[in-house]
Amino acid sequence: MMTLLGISPQLLFGQVLIGLINGVFYAMMSLGVAIIFGMLRIGNFVHGAQYMLGAFGAWYLMHLPDLFPGLGLPSLGYWWALILVPLAVGAIGAIMERLFIRRVYDLEHAYGLLLTVGLAMVIEGLFNVGYGAAGQQYDIPGSLRGGVNLGFMFLPNYRLWVIVAGISVCIATWYTIERTRLGAYLRAATENPDLVRAFGINVPRMLMLTYAFGVGLAGLAGVMAAPIYQVSPQMGQSIIITIFAVVVIGGMGSISGAIFTGLMLGMIEGLTKVFWPQASTTVIFVIMAIVLVFRPAGLFGKETVAAHAADMSTARPDGILENGRLWLVILGIGGAVLPFLVYPVFGMKILCLALFACAYNLIFGYVGLLAFGHAAFYGSSAYVAAYTAASWGFPTELAILSGVAMATLIGALFGWLAIRRQGLYFAMITLALAQLVYFYAIQAPWTHGEDGIQSVPRGYLFGFIDLSQPLNMYYFVLTVFLIGFAAIYRIVRSPFGQVLKSIRENEPRAVSLGYSTDRFKLIAFTLSAMLAGLAGGTKAIVFQIASLADLYFMTSADALLMTLIGGVGTLLGPVVGAVIVVTMQKEFATLGSWVIVVQGSAFVLCVLFLRKGVVGTLEDWLAARAERRRIASGGAPAPVAKGVHS
């Protein structure tokens, strides 16, 4: 038998075929994400959940008689699902657009991402409650069973069908957008929605239908995927991150680019499985990193949309809540008495996550970069601290410092890659890079896969303070937190911090003043990663474990949620947010799988109703009260601080 580089053609072509199938799904989904991103400026994180809905929709139709035994409904097979489910998922998408997504069009792009992250958590959480991790079986329709023997390999009919149908749908979509009147409306509305409305076109309805269409594509992909993969609540969770990476690689502004990139990356992934199986889960993210170095706009990208820093800060610099020296003392005293009020372990969890959120706020709140991969720094530091303490017997402080060093290193590398893009791209890139670390930790031998590194010794601080004593450990963590908090306050108040804020508010202006803004952003990003690493390393010692959860994107989402609930860009916001989120997680822990639903709802509610966060709202209220008093005592009204641009 002929072999190719020592690999049988069956294996080679088999994997290329599987890769091509994956590529079809990547293409269909990244097409939807790219259309929604292009037209609506929404980074549709809920796309994976909508794909999952499609697969479940097909499964439901098949099992109608079992689901509603009394109604005498027929079991609707694959071909029905192929038509009905995309329409239904599209309709659900239209409702979601009407109820939620429409409300954030005029806001910073970051809110759209946060909102869809929340919606994805709610939907996937609900299905998780209903179906758990187990996958449901969905049979290949009878008419597509069997296959053809091509001589060198066996090609199942269903897979051939998926490839032909998927690519046809992609091409039809491309044609509609690039070559028809409807497509011209869409492209024009992307450039100047107001003018298109002034020509008499109902742009809001068109945007709703565009979203529904993109989502319907995900639903269709879900139906087509149902017989190939298991129908499970988790099926959309990881694919969306890959899809984001595909969109980054393809670049915006090119529909055909999204299709081609999806297909190509699927095949590359398949080939990698043949030649270097371990790397197959990460190859797309590595390609993304390489593309970012050489072609930051993506392979087919023409333009950079949504490419400005997100000024979402809600702080009022002169308020009493922004006085770092004062609050350092108050937090010190409050922290000192906390272990006598709550369990020290609970207190330490709050402190670790508060430091993590503060570190995150440094880059998100003060520089306006929507990082979405801080789990990589938190988690990698946790792993390194745990490993050096457990396996190499490093003393505690040295173990944590090793973790911090690792986080700093990764932070500098990721920052160097990611600062080439801004806005939503920055989020997608950091998310994808963090996923790289996650997949590495699943496979590397020293991280022990699903088990993580357990039984990490707490050890002795400086060789003589016994950290296995809860209070000793607690006060050590408190000290670490206060040092981190003070450092961040120092950073943002320094001239360096002023430049960071100017970048947040208007980067071109900062550049025109002669600042090399990329260098500032990189330094800030690295500092943020370093402090996130400090939080992660400390956490590994406190809880004596480093696990995959530390690296999972939900940890990044936690950092975002804490910062958002507390108040983006405020001094105390992340701390308040950490208290709220950790308490919430503890209170709802008994609900099991519902926690994720609750957390997702918190995301959605925050984006819709509490955009300024608890601290930001409080600062507004205090400022308004001070202003009222000043006017009451005869002062003139102050000019509006944040003017409206006309």
Add this chain to the structure above:
Amino acid sequence: MSGLSVRDLQGWYGESQALHGMNFEVARGEVVTLLGRNGAGKTTTLRAIMGLLRKRSGEVRFGGENLIGRMPEYIARRGIAYCPEERGIFASLTVEENLFLPPVVAEGGMALDDIYTLFPNIAERRNSQGTKLSGGEQQMLAIARILRTGATLLLLDEPTEGLAPVIVQQIGTVIRKLKERGFTVLLVEQNVRFASRLADRHYVVEHGTVIDTLTAADVAGDFERIQNYLKV
């Protein structure tokens, strides 16, 4: 059927008021200009008529119907067409796609051949990308594409801005021909000399209100008067 009638039109950008009670009339078939310095509120008035300025009050009657509170897409379908100051040629669309973008809202729009006769340059470049056109051609295209739709009232925002004198002349000819064809035109201008040769009436706008009204005869008799309003 009556033309456009604007009564006590007020408009806001956020908290700051830009229009403080505009009053003017444009009868059917007339060419009327809004003249005034930068920032007087001329463009804002057009945007308020079109519904692009959301925060507005007062009365904008067209064909007897008050359009305040209506969405832009509704207003466009009543037969008002808008040509913005920045021209708004879509970069990702070809010339022809730009031309066909505004949907037909009523019968009686100009036929494509007539449009190409009126704008020979556009016909030559119909397959180019929208932004490959020169400034003058872009302006022609911006006007051309709203003639097809059957709209009877054209809002033209500074069509001569930044264009060479010969092009300005061409645009003047076009507007005169449009008037002959029965279009009603509300023209925002800073170029008084250009406007004075075209319009039946001029409204002078300052601080978001109309401070004076001049007929074509007034301007012909006393050009100084109108220039005084606009000099810096």
